[in-house]
Amino acid sequence: MKLQLATRSQVKLRLGLSGASGFGKTYSALLLAYGITEDWSKVAIIDTENSSASLYSHLGEYNILTLEDPYSPERYIEAIRACEGYSQEVIIIDSITHEWSGKGGCLQIHERLGGRFQDWAKVSPRHQAFIDAILQSSCHIITTVRRKIDYSLDMNNSGRTRVIKHGTKEITREGFEYELTANFELINDKHQAKASKDRTGLFMNKPEFVINAATGMKLIQWCNMGTSLEMVKKEIEQCSTVEDLRCVYSKYKTYQKQIHPMIVQRKIELDSVNGQLVDKQEIIENKTKESHGTDNQ
Secondary structure: OOOOOOOOEOOOOEEEEEEOOOOOHHHHHHHHHHHHHOOHHHEEEEEOOOOHHHHHHHHOOOEEEEOOOOOOHHHHHHHHHHHHHOOOOEEEEEOOHHHHHOOOOHHHHHHHHOOOHHHHHHHHHHHHHHHHHHHOOOOEEEEEEEEEEEEEEEEOOOOOEEEEEEEEEEOOOOOHHHHOOEEEEEOOOOOEEEEEEEOOOOOOOOOOEEOOHHHHHHHHHHHOOOEOHHHHHHHHHOOOOHHHHHHHHHHOHHHHHHHHHHHHHHHHHHHHHHHHHHHHHHHHHHHHHHHHHHHHO
16 A cells, blocks of 8 residues: 555546436537537437437537347447447437336346346446446446436325325436536526536535536536646656556556556666566676686786
8 A cells, every 4th residue: 555646637527417308418419429529420329219329410510329129238338339330529329218127128138137236247237237337338438318307205204105296317227427527417498407417516505507519618618627648658658667667556546557557668768678687787797707817817
């Protein structure tokens, strides 16, 4: 265990948009994506909503990948990998609700296995692999999630039960919001939003606002304030010992996947250089011994 100086790396955004049908999730996600990249050709949308993404083609020439059932975690992962393969900068997943409660999604997979509590041991790892694909993606990711009214049955003082409304709830596995950089809830059909989670500090506890391209620009500016991957690569090139390489690798956890090949290559170079130095030293020592032997004779 070793204490290290805290450093901030540039990160890929993981953004969430949730709301009821007709509140503008897809439209807002597209504007947000354009603000991040400022290039429609670098925006891809994974469409599970009956081709609803095509309705906004007038905005720009973005790319669409249509995903149909079964909505298994593996098919979502495949779609994300496909978008990454086309060098997209922003991927919109519209929506992730189907991965959880859609046809062939996690809830249906669990039901087909028998619906027992122990059957989650087989389903949860598959869902987690989908979450990991989002978190580890080389692209900025925007997810949309449907919301539904959340109810509970409470008992009053007379012993009678009554239905209590608790607002709305996201239709996906509980806890997904905690993985995001920021999560925005669309609260009405005027596309007004509020932040329910915000690591950037740009939107939390602020009045409701309408998401647009400027929102994406603010987020990418915040994102780019940290150390860039190029800066980390230069730091690796300047490492002169294996211990230096270890420090760089542990310090920049965000970039570990990308810099691992460079770390390995630089270690090989250092080992090679150190080996040459040892060989030269051995030559000097051998020549010294030979010289001493000749003098003694």
